[in-house]
Amino acid sequence: MSSWDGIDEFFAVASAGSFTGGAKALGASTTHVSRAIMGLEQRLEAQLFYRTTRIVRLTDTGGMLLEHCRRLIQDREEMLALINEEGEPQGELRITCSTAMGERFLAPIMRRFAARHPKLSVSIDLTNRVVDLIGEGYDLAIRTGELADSRLIGTRIGDRSFLTCAAPVYLDRTPAPVQVEDLNRHECIVGTSTTWHFKVDGLATLYKPKARFRAVFDQSGSYPHELK
The missing domain is CATH 1.10.10.10 (Winged helix-like DNA-binding domain superfamily/Winged helix DNA-binding domain)
Incomplete structure (x- = not known):
């Protein structure tokens, strides 16, 4: 009783x-x-x-x-x-996201989310660096690539792909590649990832370009390239 x-x-x-x-x-x-x-x-x-x-x-x-x-x-x-x-979300939600993805996709989504939850304050850190979610106090990270920290739980929310491109003036003096191996004869520009991922006839192929040029763009992660 x-x-x-x-x-x-x-x-x-x-x-x-x-x-x-x-x-x-x-x-x-x-x-x-x-x-x-x-x-x-x-x-x-x-x-x-x-x-x-x-x-x-x-x-x-x-x-x-x-x-x-x-x-x-x-x-x-x-x-x-x-x-x-x-039971209603309240307090502060700290999110980190890559710069390009955050500006294009996350900002409008979070505006609608915050409007539905007026007791919640949202802090978004747009950065391309690798962050320590636990050590830096983030609740959520949106990144591309594989999950490196086994303490975290990841959910796949989408896919993107890169294209291998060249300027028309460059192709006027250098024949366009037909196969992945043809890239060995070209001046490649690499970014944050030094390994390119291709799909040729549905099969995954890795290629490491011998590049003299390196450019880090305002985006993060490694997406599959597709040979066109």
Whole structure:
């Protein structure tokens, strides 16, 4: 038996001034309410109500208990309301995302997300560097490539691909490559990734260009290249 048993019934009867009114307020039967209060009185070893055929009146002990119950029930309701509010996102959400992806895709999405959750503040750090999510206090990272940290949980949200391109003026003096191996005869420009990923006839092929030029663009990750 819980020490709370009978408290709600007692408070309802005391507030309504009758067992019938208290039972109606609780949506319970009068018999249930009466038994619950009798059980409470037995545990307290004190009479809480004077009962007659016409009236129900609190004893001195009942009046003292009522004041304590009023505070207890109010605290309980406030606690439950607070817990329910915590079901709604609130506080600060810290996100890190690569610069190009964040500007193009994340910003408009987060505007709509923040509008739906007014109690939530959102901090977005657009950077291409490798961050320590746990050490730097980020809640979410959006990156391309493989998940390097086994402590984290990753979810694939999409795919992108790079194309291997050349300027028309360059191809005027150098024949266009037909096969991946033909790139050995070309001046390639590499970025953050020194390995290019191709799909040739549906098969994955890796190529490491011998490049004299290196350019780091405002985007991160490694996407599959496709030979056109």
